[in-house]
Amino acid sequence: MVDLYSDTQTRPTAGMREAMAKAVVGDEQSGDDPTTNALCERTAALLGMEAAVFMPSGTMCNLVAILTQTRAGDEIVVDASSHIYNTEGASAAAIGGVSTKPLTTENGVFTAEQAEAAIRPPARTAPRSALVSVENTTAFSGGSVWPLEAVRAVRDVAKRHGLIAHMDGARLLNAVAATGISAADYVDGFDTAWIDLSKGLGCPVGAVLCGTKDFIVEAWRWKYRLGGAMRQSGVLAAAGLYALDHHVDQLKVDNDNALALDHGLRAIEGVEIAAPTQSNILRFSVEALGVPEADFAKACLERGVRFRATGAHEIRATTHLDVDRAGVERAIAAAREVAASLG
Template sequence: MEPPRIELSSDTQTRPTAGMREAMANAEVGDEQRGEDPTVNALCARMAELMGKEAAVFLPSGTMANQIAFLVHCRPGDEILAEERYHVINLEGAGAAALAGAFVRPISAPRGIFTAEQLEARIRKPRRETPRPRVVTIEQTVNFGSGAIWPVEAIHEVAAVARRHGLLMHMDGARLLNAAVASGVSAASYCEAFDSVWLDLSKGLGCPVGAVLAGSEPFISEAWVWKQRLGGAMRQAGVLAAAGLYALAHHVERMTEDHDNARLFAERIAGLPGVHVAEPIETNIVLFDINGMTAEALVNALAAKGIRLDAIDTQRLRAVTHLDVNRAQVEEAAAAVAEIMGG
C-alpha cells in the first residue's frame, strides 16, 4: 500500500527529520538497564526538570507509561476516575483492569474537562462493597475533545477535591507541550498538582518512539520494577533518547505552526454543506461531523486523492496536524473535503 501524500490521521505518523536522524546516529550509548546510557540519562534529567519532578524514566510507549503509573499507584480492587473519552478507557485494551486489577470509573464532561463538583459527585463514600477510589487522571490535551487544554486553575480545583479524599493525581500528558506552547503556561506549572505525569515523544515532538514518565524518586524507583516486569527495560537506548533531546531543542516552539494549520483546516471546512466542526480548536486536533455520507466513505474518497484522515465513528472524523504537514497541504486537504462534500 502506498503511503498517503498528506497524512492527517495522527501526529504519531511523523518521521524523523534529517537533523534528528543525525543526532540518533551520533548518540553516545551504554546499557540503559544498568543506568549506563548517558543519552537516556540526559533525556530523563531534562524531562524531570521540564515537568518539575524529582526523577523520570524512559519508556517505549505512552500506554506503558499510563499502565506503569496505575500499577504503582493501585492495588487490585482500586478505582481510577477518568473522563469517558480518555485514552486509558478506550485505547489501552482495558490495561488497568487486566494488569493492575483496577476499575476505571468514567466521568462525562464537555470536551473531556470535568469540574471539581463533577469529580466530587463521582467519588464513592468508603464502603466494603464498592471499589476503593485511588487515582484521578486527566488527559492533557484531550485527544477526543479536539485537543482541548485543561486550564491550570481547573486542574488545581480538581486536585483539591482529590487530596481531600486522599486520592492520587496522574496526568496522561501525551500532548502536554502542545498545551504549554498554545497557552504560554509552562509544562511544570501544568504538572505541579500531579503525583505522576508522562510526556509522549512520538506525537508533536516528532520522534519515532518513546515516552518519559516522571514523579518522585520513590515513585520512579517502583516504576522501574514494573518497567522490568513488563519488558520495557532496554539496552543501548541512547539512539532513541537522542531523538527526544533533539526534539526538545528544535521541535517545541514550532508547534505553533501545527496549531495555526489546524485552525486553518477547521476554518476552510466549517462552512461546507453537511460539515460541522465539533468544537473550538485550541491545539492541533480537529474533530468534525458530516451529513450526507458516512465518515468511512469520506475517508475512502480522500484516500483516493492521497490524503488520510481518521474516522472516529460513523459520522465523525479527526484531522491532526504535525511537523510533516505544511500549510499548502492543509489547504489541499480542505479543498478535497469541499470537493467531495459538494462545497
C-alpha cells in the first residue's frame, strides 16, 4: 500500500521504537518526567519561546491555546479551510463558548487587510474579537506555505488591536524545510504556537504547545481539566526527541516527493492540480474526467494507492516518511491507469 491519505499514517521507525523502550521516565503530571521535560525545553528553544507543554494531540494544543487566552462570548479569526474551523468538533464553541469567524481564501493564506476587516470594533451587542490564528502550512488548502511577510503582517494587525496571535504549526517544520526560514523566525512575536509530532515527524502520538511561562502555567490547568495530564509520558516524549534528531531532514525529502507527484499527475489527461505544490501536501481535481472524486480514489485504492477524496471533485495527497520515491511513481502509475479507465 502506498498510503497518501495523510502524514498521520506514519508509523514509528525501529530506531524510534528503541528510543521509546529505553526512555527514562517519571510522573509527568508532577513535573518529574525527565524525558518529557527535555522535549518541552527543546521545542521551546526551537520556536524561540519561554516554555512548553507536551500534549496528546495538536487539536488539544489549539483548544488549550484558545481556552487559556479567551473567554466565553469571544470570537476568533481563522481561515475558512483551517483545521480549527473544520475538523476539531467545534470544540472552542462547545467547551469555551467561543465563536469563530472564518475568512475565505484561495489557498488558506489570508491577508493583513482581511484580518483587519474581520476584527470587530468594540460594541455591546457584538462578540469581542480576541484571537487571530495562522495555520502554517495549511492542511486542507494544498499545504500552502505562508510567506514570512504575510505572517508578520497578520501578527502586527492582531497586536495593534490587542488580540492574541496564535500559530497552528502542525506542519510548521515542513514550511521550514521548504523555505529555510527558521521556526523561531516564523513565530516571532506570536503569543502561542505549537508543532505536531505525529505527522511528518513520524511519532505515534503527541504535540508540543509553546508560549510564555505564565501562559504554560494556565495551559496546564486546561490540559488537566480536559484529561490530558499523563504519567510516564517520557515513553512518548522520547519518540519526539528521536524525531527531532533523525526525521527533520526527511521533511525536505517529503516536500520533494510531493513535487515529483505533482509533476507526474500534471501529465495525466483529465487530472488538474488545484494549487501550486509548496510542501508535502497537494490537491488535484478529477472534474474533467466526469467522475466523482470518491470513485477515482476508490479505484486507486483497489490498485494499492490510497488518496483522500475531500469533495467538490478534489483529492488530497500527502507525502511522508513511509512513502519513498518508488511509492510516488506507483501512485502516478495508478492514477494514470484509473484516469484512462474512468475517463
